[in-house]
Amino acid sequence: xxxxxxxxxxxPAASPPNRGWMVIFTDLVSLMLTFFVLMFSMSSVxxxxxxxxxxxxxxxxxxxREKVDPVPVASxxxxxxxxxxxxxxxxxxxxxxxxxxxxxxxxQSRILGLExxxxxxxxxxxxxxxxxxxxxERGRQALFVLGGVLRNVxxxxxxNGYTDSVPPGGAYVSNWELSLARAVTVANAxxxxxxGEDIVTYGYADSRLKQLAGMPEEQRASLAGRVDIVIxxxxxx
Numbered sequence: 001x002x003x004x005x006x007x008x009x010x011x012p013a014a015s016p017p018n019r020g021w022m023v024i025f026t027d028l029v030s031l032m033l034t035f036f037v038l039m040f041s042m043s044s045v046x047x048x049x050x051x052x053x054x055x056x057x058x059x060x061x062x063x064x065r066e067k068v069d070p071v072p073v074a075s076x077x078x079x080x081x082x083x084x085x086x087x088x089x090x091x092x093x094x095x096x097x098x099x100x101x102x103x104x105x106x107x108q109s110r111i112l113g114l115e116x117x118x119x120x121x122x123x124x125x126x127x128x129x130x131x132x133x134x135x136x137e138r139g140r141q142a143l144f145v146l147g148g149v150l151r152n153v154x155x156x157x158x159x160n161g162y163t164d165s166v167p168p169g170g171a172y173v174s175n176w177e178l179s180l181a182r183a184v185t186v187a188n189a190x191x192x193x194x195x196g197e198d199i200v201t202y203g204y205a206d207s208r209l210k211q212l213a214g215m216p217e218e219q220r221a222s223l224a225g226r227v228d229i230v231i232x233x234x235x236x237x
Contacts (some may be wrong), residue, residue, distance in 0.1 A: 020091040035072065085222065086156075087156050089117070089118045090113070092119050092153065092155070092231065094113055094122060096118075096226070097111060099145065106122075107125055117230050117233070119231075120228070121226045122186070122227045123225075124225030124227060125225060126138070126164075131178075140189065143158070144193050145191065146190070151193055151196065155183075155233065156231075156232040156235065157228070159186050159190075160183060160227070161178075161204065162179055162227070164221065164224035177203070178205075179203035179204055179205045183227060
């Protein structure tokens with residue numbers, strides 16, 4: 001037979017590779033795995049930390065995960081919080097004027113429109129029991145009707161109570177206490193009728209009697225013990 005490469009048939013045959021190192025490496029990996037499994041079995045897993053790690057890995061390894069938006073449960077998914085708006089005082093005064101003409105008790109009250117507020121002056125003797133801060137039955141009904149209108153507006157409201165100069169009797173030591181108690185009573189009646197904003201109350205006793213000077217005696221006596229519902233042009237807190 002012709003030899004293409006001289007001396008090639010004279011080379012020694014190649015010996016098979018030695019794979020003994022794989023056995024040693026496998027034993028080493030098995031020992032390390034056994035060691036870590038043993039360490040894990042002897043430790044206690046903190047569930048909260050584990051969940052944090054799982055969540056962090058999930059966000060990192062799967063950033064394109066689809067997020068499911070909650071399906072609206074209402075027919076019209078509009079804001080669930082209803083915010084009232086302040087009503088124009090001129091318009092509100094006209095509405096209250098019509099209302100007061102139709103009510104016997106409210107008809108004895110007066111509406112005063114100022115530049116920065118609207119005042120509804122309730123006659124004290126028509127709304128309260130004499131010398132007391134308890135509403136009469138007619139006064140309770142009248143305030144319920146008035147509160148039915150005011151509960152639909154978001155304007156800030158304050159209530160101021162007044163008295164004449166005659167010392168009160170019964171449970172009240174001073175006119176100041178009586179005037180404040182009447183203001184609080186009217187404010188509570190408006191709240192029960194549905195007005196949802198905070199109401200600021202003040203008691204002025206007989207300190208404003210000079211403002212009624214020059215009026216006829218009957219009118220002056222009626223307004224001396226009045227309770228003013230003061231409506232402001234801004235939204236209540």
